[in-house]
Amino acid sequence: MMLGRALSADFLKMRRKGIWFLAFLGPVGLLAMQALDFGLRYDYMMELNASDLWGALIQQLSFFVPLALFMGSTLIASLIANVEHQSGSWKQLLALPISRSAVFTSKYLLGVIVLLISCLLLSGGTIILGLALKFKAEIPIQQLLSFTFLPLLAALPLLAFQLWLSLIIKNQALPVTIGITASIASLFSGNFPAFVPLTWPTYSIMDSATKQLLLVLY
Amino acid sequence: MLLGLIRPSQGSIHLFGKDLKKEKLNILRKVGSLVEYPSNYGHLTAVQNLEAIRRILDVPKSRIDEVLDIVQLTKEAKRPVKGYSLGMKQRLGIASALLGSPELLILDEPTNGLDPAGIHEIRELIRSMPKQHGITVLVSSHLLSEVEQMAGTVGIIREGVMVFQDTIHNLQQQAAGGFQLKVSNPQEALQLIHAEGYSGELNKGALMLTKMSDQQIANVIKRLVDNHHDIYRVEENRKSLEDIFMQVIGQGGIL
Numbered sequence: 001m002m003l004g005r006a007l008s009a010d011f012l013k014m015r016r017k018g019i020w021f022l023a024f025l026g027p028v029g030l031l032a033m034q035a036l037d038f039g040l041r042y043d044y045m046m047e048l049n050a051s052d053l054w055g056a057l058i059q060q061l062s063f064f065v066p067l068a069l070f071m072g073s074t075l076i077a078s079l080i081a082n083v084e085h086q087s088g089s090w091k092q093l094l095a096l097p098i099s100r101s102a103v104f105t106s107k108y109l110l111g112v113i114v115l116l117i118s119c120l121l122l123s124g125g126t127i128i129l130g131l132a133l134k135f136k137a138e139i140p141i142q143q144l145l146s147f148t149f150l151p152l153l154a155a156l157p158l159l160a161f162q163l164w165l166s167l168i169i170k171n172q173a174l175p176v177t178i179g180i181t182a183s184i185a186s187l188f189s190g191n192f193p194a195f196v197p198l199t200w201p202t203y204s205i206m207d208s209a210t211k212q213l214l215l216v217l218y
Numbered sequence: 219m220l221l222g223l224i225r226p227s228q229g230s231i232h233l234f235g236k237d238l239k240k241e242k243l244n245i246l247r248k249v250g251s252l253v254e255y256p257s258n259y260g261h262l263t264a265v266q267n268l269e270a271i272r273r274i275l276d277v278p279k280s281r282i283d284e285v286l287d288i289v290q291l292t293k294e295a296k297r298p299v300k301g302y303s304l305g306m307k308q309r310l311g312i313a314s315a316l317l318g319s320p321e322l323l324i325l326d327e328p329t330n331g332l333d334p335a336g337i338h339e340i341r342e343l344i345r346s347m348p349k350q351h352g353i354t355v356l357v358s359s360h361l362l363s364e365v366e367q368m369a370g371t372v373g374i375i376r377e378g379v380m381v382f383q384d385t386i387h388n389l390q391q392q393a394a395g396g397f398q399l400k401v402s403n404p405q406e407a408l409q410l411i412h413a414e415g416y417s418g419e420l421n422k423g424a425l426m427l428t429k430m431s432d433q434q435i436a437n438v439i440k441r442l443v444d445n446h447h448d449i450y451r452v453e454e455n456r457k458s459l460e461d462i463f464m465q466v467i468g469q470g471g472i473l
Contacts, residue, residue, distance in 0.1 A: 009273040016261050089257035092314070095221040096274050097246035 002098055006106035013083050014110065022075055023114045026068045027122035030061055031129050038133050046133075053135040054143070061126060062147045066186050066201035069151055072118060073159040074179025076111050081166035081175075104167070111159050119148035151201035158182070158197060221251055221324065233322070247275075250315030250353075251324040257311070260300035264291055264310050267299055268317060275318045285313040288351075289343060305336030312343060316351075323347060323355045329364055337364070344368055362460045376467050389462060397435060399425040402448035410445055411438060 038045050049056035084090050123144045165175035182198055189199035231238035233245045258267050268282045286292045289309040315323055329337045347353045359365050374382040401407045404420055411418050418427045
């Protein structure tokens, strides 16, 4: 299949570009933050959240998930597009017997796959962190998956937008600036109306956990 | 435009008897191309660069070794491409173009920015393509001496219009001017030539003869020698491709 071939070529091109490091850094960074929070004041945190330890951990993490996803989308999109910009290989790539839609779909899919892996790492890492912190309650698998994958779904439009920006603008400073600004703005998504795409990842998990968290913070 | 990178404003393109608009992918499969400067992924090795293209083309893995062998990069194949010289990158570019076993190879300015050794290397490589692999090569270049040494058929495009197309041999035939003879006594020699019935004139102490056949020129020389003239030089006064080019461009295609 043409798309599959293009995708496997794109995977090869991303070697040693730091994209996998980035996919790994996101979830590990978020988890390290929580490990520090719980670790430094272990007794206090355990007592405060005794009723729902898993819920508390997920709640705290999920506040940062939209931000991490937006930043991730921005940087991944930029990396994927820049491989071709840097080597000036667009003409060569497009002159190959492959349709343009396959070329660009494959790049988008690559971004989605990298984000998927990040989310899976975060869900899995949360379980490991919870167990390491000796949470006794049953592991809430469904919640663990939904607090990463629902925001991912909601962040896909932004990934598409960022990839488009990175593809049409050769100098990656501009798309990255726009993306990072959007990521930071997404922290205040509670203030925006729901039609703004930046709020979607937050809304996607609001019912379960984040609503309370946001209320606490404001 | 032949590769479908730019859409023609009007008209259509037919390659291998197929319409480019309708069967772009089928046509591109038979075409290898090198567009302007070599574009390789610097952080990957030559093998990985070719592999990235091979995965899209879906040809057997053995092709990678074959094309590396053709461009003589086998020894350097495991190094990251960013450490390559321009000539090596250019050769890798040609290797990528050859990967899909194309029937037509389109090379845009293949010797641009190369040192003389590199130019020679690439030229030999390009000349070997039709002979050894049966590939038609289409080269665009503004280095006329390069074209003269590489091409079998040339076309000249002026302002988007093909104003000239013919074999290089015919072009050189048209380019052939007269002969120039340097002899010990030009004045007497000229008289002798006129007596023989050939036309010619003196120019800066040399005899200028109009275009004539091999037999005729042999005859002229024989007569001169028989009459005890010393002949220092016999030169063909050939117009360079550049002269012809300027002529074509200047006249708007009447040659």
